[in-house]
Amino acid sequence: MGLAETILSDLPDSPLSGLRRADALWQAYREGQVDSSTVITQSPERLGTTDWDVVICGGTLGLLMGYALVRRGWRVALLERGRLQGRSQEWNISRRELTVLLELQLLSQEELDAAIASEYNPARIAFHGGAELWVRDVLNVGVSPRALLDTLKAKFLAEGGHLLEQTGFESAIVHPDGVAVQAGGGFKTRLLLDAMGHFSPISRQARGSQRPDAVCLVVGTCAQGYPKNDTGDLFVSITPIANQCQYFWEAFPAHDGRTTYLFTYVDVHPSRPSLEQLFDEYFRLLPEYQDVALDQLQIGRSLHGFFPCYRQSPLQPKWDRILPIGDSSGGQSPLSFGGFGAMLRHLPRLTDGIHQALTAEQLNRSALALLQPYQPNLSVTWLFQRAMSVRVDQTVPPDRINQLLSAVFVDMEALGEPVLKPFLQDVVQFPALAQAMLRTSFMHPGMVLRVVPQVGVLTLLEWLFHYINLGLYAGLNQVGRSLRPWSKSLPPAWSYRIARWLDAWKYGSGGDYEDE
Template sequence: MTLAEEILGRRSDNALINLRRADQFWSDLKEGKIDTPEVIRNSFNNLEKIEADIVICGGTLGILLGAALQQLGWQVTLIERGILKGREQEWNISRNELETFIELDLLTPVELKKAIVTEYNPARVGFDNGKDIWVEDVLNIGVDPVFLLDILKQKFLQSGGILLENTAFESATVHPNGVTIEANKKNITTRLLIDGMGHFSPIIKQARKGTKPEAVCVVVGSCAKGYPKNDTGDLIYSFTPIINHCQYFWEAFPAQDGRTTYMFTYLDANPERPSLEYFMSEYLRLLPKYQEVTLEQLEFQRFLFGFFPAYKNSPVSLPFDRILPVGDSAGGQSPVSFGGFGAMVRHLQRLTNGINSALNANSLSQKDLALLQPYQPNISVTWLFQQTMSVEIGKEVNPHQINNLMAGVFQVMERLGDRVLKPFLQDVIQFMPLAKTLPLVNPKLVLPLLPQIGIASLINWSIHYFNLALYSILYNAGKKLKPLTKNLSSSHQYYYQRWLDAWKYGSGGDYK
């Protein structure tokens, strides 16, 4: 009996059953058993009637965008396959990112304060045999998803939005002037379909045609009571060498009903990779040492597990007009992040403004909408970082290699100060901080990794690194040209602003 089976099997919330269900999905992905449904079709016939300006499929994070767009006066219909409600587990984020909700008039300052249920300082970054680094105000805010989604849901409905719960997306037909969506045998017509159904959206499966992800982040964890110390957090921490071709990293956050701890690792989808149940057993085996407790001391509130795929061909390019993927569906998150809430909030204002402009200019072709999910060099450069934190099956490496490198890099960033360290910890890569850091990293830590990385990856990374610098220059130049664009047509203004957004976000210029 595995440790996961022993502990999760006692529970009444089907934790073990749900873990094994997710494990089957993980096994299918490793084996390349990815179904490729044909859910999108094209028609040359115009629609006679269009009911909505926008239909958003996937409500958990779609409600953020739906509420913002409905407030701008567009008629939005939101489709959710279950009941639209937040999960019990908090979403951790940095306070400055939450200002987006006030800037978009989605929450008042009082409502935002109520949505925040935990706040702590400081947080630790540390690696085995290295120096612990402590930072403040990074991912130190815990937001209550139940409250947040409920208040956004009510505001969405009060402003005229239409919510269809227990309504699963089935298929869609793209017409020259709109889209017909079939959901629960009901047809809904719209000018624009937004796909917020996540990594394994049927629309994205069709677009990717069964391609396996180049990288995966596997995450297991729990929220539990009984920890003697619960006033600090960990952003990334490691205390073990490479085990079974995996480097285990840890996170920890104080929660309103205990302490949340995660163990995560970066790997590929090789069929020989372990199961989620194995990783959960490893988590439970190592948790006592990590938090200096015994399992018997803990009262587990819930268990958490999942895996997050990443594709180098991202954001995904859809071959359809009038369909826009957002959030995890677009695949635009960094391969070293989990995506989800934080990534959605970071791009919420950009997407809201961009979709509003696209509808006003009727710029809804595949080419037009692709500008809303552009290439971002600051995301692409992180693929090299992902490679340095993972080990291929069959490769024998120094078991302390990853810890030594990470400790060395973060010590350099700490010396350079918060302006370098904090953006990186929030998954924002900028050219100047990166250019300052890399020359100061001890070559003895980097050279052993070169055979693992390969010449092709280094050349590819160099291109993205050059583009990161170029985007920084283009963004600063593009801002100065803004007064000259006032007399452009709505279509030309749309293109100008989308390029400006691409340069801004692609260079990390959105960091507050």
């Protein structure tokens, strides 16, 4: 019996069976056996009248979008296959990212304060045998998903939103004038939003046989009994590369204990570890990481997940009238598992964009594609992900990744908060990236050269393309700011399209960070 099996089988709610279900899916990914059955079909016949403007399938982040659209006066139905309730494990986020909920008037200040379950400062970044640095106000707020979703659910219903729980999406037929959704009694809608997460049947069909380019595996617990719990860890390693994996750790003070995560970036290879094996590693290394004996801890809950990442992200709509949002869209950075934070950053543009698309009847595939545009700031992060992982057949000195990260973070710290902080919040901007790359290349030329064979020349060339685009988008965003008032005076269809390009330049260059 492994450490994970021994410890997890003693916990309430038997997390072991959920872990093994996730492992079965992860194994299917590794073996290229993922179910991508047809759930979306098309019909040339007209649907006639529709009962809904928007049907949203999936009620975690889907609820945020649903409530934002109900507030704009649209008829919204939200379908959730289980009960719509957030998990008890907090989402960590930076406070500035939460202000969007106030700006969009989804929550009052009191309601937002009530959803914040914990807050701490400062947080550490440290690498095995290398640098240690501390930052403040980054991912230092713990939002209770349960409290947040409960409040939003009540407000969504009070403003006329329609919620169906225990109602799973089964399939949908796309007609020229609407979508017939098979779920519960059936729904006729103008637009279907897919918010069913990474493993959404719609995005699986859309991705087809395409295999993820990488996967982030994460396991962890929230426990009491730690001797020290007043600071956090954003990005820490305590070991060299082992089993062709570089392990990273995160730790956050939570309202009912301390959350610790072990995560690693891997490719989709059959020999990669299962989540249960990673849990064994987690329990083996946790005492060293947190300086605590396992038998001193009272584990409240365990957590696990795996996040398929695709170079071609965000996922482009494959059909008219269907748009992926949240995790199903692959819109978050391949570096982090901060999908809640990513959704909040994009909520203003998605709310405006979907509102305008419905108003101007811009619901065909090409018009909706403008809502999930190419974002060079997302694409450039692939190189970093690649630099933090090792292929199965690769021989890399055990401390290569630690040394590289240590050097890069020391350089970023020397360049100051405007360079370091956006990066830690998953926002990559051209000036900050250019400064960091220049400084690291100048200070550590040998180390930079050694990374080239590790990541591969093709990845590097691809990265260069996205990097140039990042600079281009940063420039275009400056021009775009002055075009915004003019775009509003155009006929609706043009106004919709131009506004989406302006958004693409802004968000694609990390320009949204300045506005927060």
